[in-house]
Amino acid sequence: MGVTAILGATVIDGTARPPTDNAVILVDGNRIRSISATNNAIVPAGAKVIDAHGKYIVPGLMDANAHLFGAPLPDLVLQYEGRYSDILEEASQIALKSGVTTIFDTWGPLDPLVTVRDRINRGEILGSRLFVGGNIIGFAGPLSPDFFATMNIFGADTVKRINRQWEHDVGSDLMWLTPDGVRSRVRQYIEKSSIDFVKYAASGHRDPFITFSAPAQRAIVEEAHRAGLTVQAHTTSPESLRMEIEAGADLLQHGDITGMAPMPETTLKTIVERSLPVAALLSTEKHQAWMRDHGTEAMRTLFNDNLDNNDRRLIAAGARLLLTTDGFVCGPPVVNHPRVAPHVKGAVDYPKRLGESHFLWLEAAVERGMTPMDALRSATSNIAEAYGQSADLGTLEAGKYADLLILDADPLHDVRNWRRIVAVMKDGILIDRSRLPIRRILTEEDPGAAKE
Numbered sequence: 001m002g003v004t005a006i007l008g009a010t011v012i013d014g015t016a017r018p019p020t021d022n023a024v025i026l027v028d029g030n031r032i033r034s035i036s037a038t039n040n041a042i043v044p045a046g047a048k049v050i051d052a053h054g055k056y057i058v059p060g061l062m063d064a065n066a067h068l069f070g071a072p073l074p075d076l077v078l079q080y081e082g083r084y085s086d087i088l089e090e091a092s093q094i095a096l097k098s099g100v101t102t103i104f105d106t107w108g109p110l111d112p113l114v115t116v117r118d119r120i121n122r123g124e125i126l127g128s129r130l131f132v133g134g135n136i137i138g139f140a141g142p143l144s145p146d147f148f149a150t151m152n153i154f155g156a157d158t159v160k161r162i163n164r165q166w167e168h169d170v171g172s173d174l175m176w177l178t179p180d181g182v183r184s185r186v187r188q189y190i191e192k193s194s195i196d197f198v199k200y201a202a203s204g205h206r207d208p209f210i211t212f213s214a215p216a217q218r219a220i221v222e223e224a225h226r227a228g229l230t231v232q233a234h235t236t237s238p239e240s241l242r243m244e245i246e247a248g249a250d251l252l253q254h255g256d257i258t259g260m261a262p263m264p265e266t267t268l269k270t271i272v273e274r275s276l277p278v279a280a281l282l283s284t285e286k287h288q289a290w291m292r293d294h295g296t297e298a299m300r301t302l303f304n305d306n307l308d309n310n311d312r313r314l315i316a317a318g319a320r321l322l323l324t325t326d327g328f329v330c331g332p333p334v335v336n337h338p339r340v341a342p343h344v345k346g347a348v349d350y351p352k353r354l355g356e357s358h359f360l361w362l363e364a365a366v367e368r369g370m371t372p373m374d375a376l377r378s379a380t381s382n383i384a385e386a387y388g389q390s391a392d393l394g395t396l397e398a399g400k401y402a403d404l405l406i407l408d409a410d411p412l413h414d415v416r417n418w419r420r421i422v423a424v425m426k427d428g429i430l431i432d433r434s435r436l437p438i439r440r441i442l443t444e445e446d447p448g449a450a451k452e
C-alpha cells in the first residue's frame, strides 16, 4: 500500500488546536505520515491523490459503549446460535458505514467478539475497529434473571450452553465468593480471554441493588490494572457510582444514570476534580419529551429527568464526557420483537440505533450547552484517552492510524453537518460505504444508513 495525499480540506484534528485550512494529509500504509499547510507540503511522486478542497476532515468517530450483539432476547439467541460472529460482523459494518470507525463493545459473547475483532484487525473483513470487554463480570448470561428470565421453558442444558458463551466463569456465582475468591476468578478470566478492558457489575441489571462489596470491587480493579487494562463498572444508582469511583475505576460507564435520585453534589465534584471520564447516554430533547409521554415505567426508572439533569450538570461543570450510545442493530427481527417494539417503534430520536444514534448524541450534547469542539472531542480523543488508546487513535496526528471522515460541511458550524459524510477512511483504506453492510443477518435493506 503506497502513499495517499488528501488535499485541500480544513482539518479539525481532535486536539484542542484550531482547525488547519487548506491542509495536506499524507497517509502511508495505515498511518498518518504528516499533516501540514499546503504551502509547506511536499506530495511524493506517485502518491494517490484525493481532492478534498472545500471539505472538512475529522477523526473517525468512536463509541465508548455499544452492544454489537443486539439480539440477546431468548428466542433470538437460540435462533441465531452458531451465527453470532456474522451478527457482530454485520453490526460493525453498519457502524463503519455511518462514520464510527472504533467501537468499544461492553457486553457480548466473548469468543465471537474476539474472532470478529481479530479478523477485522487482520484486514480479512471490513468493519469498525473493535475493543471488547466480553462479560460484565458478575452478571449471568442472557437466559437468566439478570437479563431475560425464561421460567425453565428451555431446559437446563440449553440455558447453560447459551449462558456459558457470555459468562466465561465470571457470572453471577461470583456473588457467593470472598474478595479473594473474586480476585482469582477475575485473574483467570483476564489471563485466558484476550479482552481489551474490564467491565464489572456494581449495580444489578434488572434492579439497582449493589452487587459486589467494596473490597471485592477493589480486587477486580486491582486485577485489571495488574494486567494493564482499564476498568469500568455498570452502575445505575448513586451508591453504586460512588463505590465504583472509590474502587478506582478509570471510566464511568453510563455514569450519568442514577435512577430515581439525582447524582449527589459530592460525587459530581469528585468526577470533575479527578477528571474522570463519564460515558454519558445523552438523548435529544425530542426524545426526552417522547419518553416522558410514552416511556414505560420500567424505562423511566433509569431514563428520566434525573439522567438529563445529571448530564446538564456534568456539562456545565466541565466534566469530561464520552459519546456512548448502548447502540445495537435495529433490524426487523429485533425491533419487531414484542419485548423491544414498545421501546423502539414510534420512539422519536431513538438513542440506541446503531448507525444513527451517534449523530443524535452529538446533537443532544450541543443542545445541552456543550461546545461543538467539546462534542467532537467527546466522540474522539476523550474516548481514546479514557481507554488508554491515544497513542494510536482519537486524533489526526502523525503516527496515528488513518481513521478519518471527510464531511462536506463544517461540523463545528452546525452539529447536523456530522451527517454529511462523503467518505470514510479506516486504517488508511477508503471504505466503499455503498456495499455496507456486506453481511446481512438482522437487517434487510439499509437500515444502518445515515440520513443524509
Ligand SMILES: [Zn+2]
Binding pocket: 233, 234, 235, 253, 254
Ligand atoms: Zn452497563
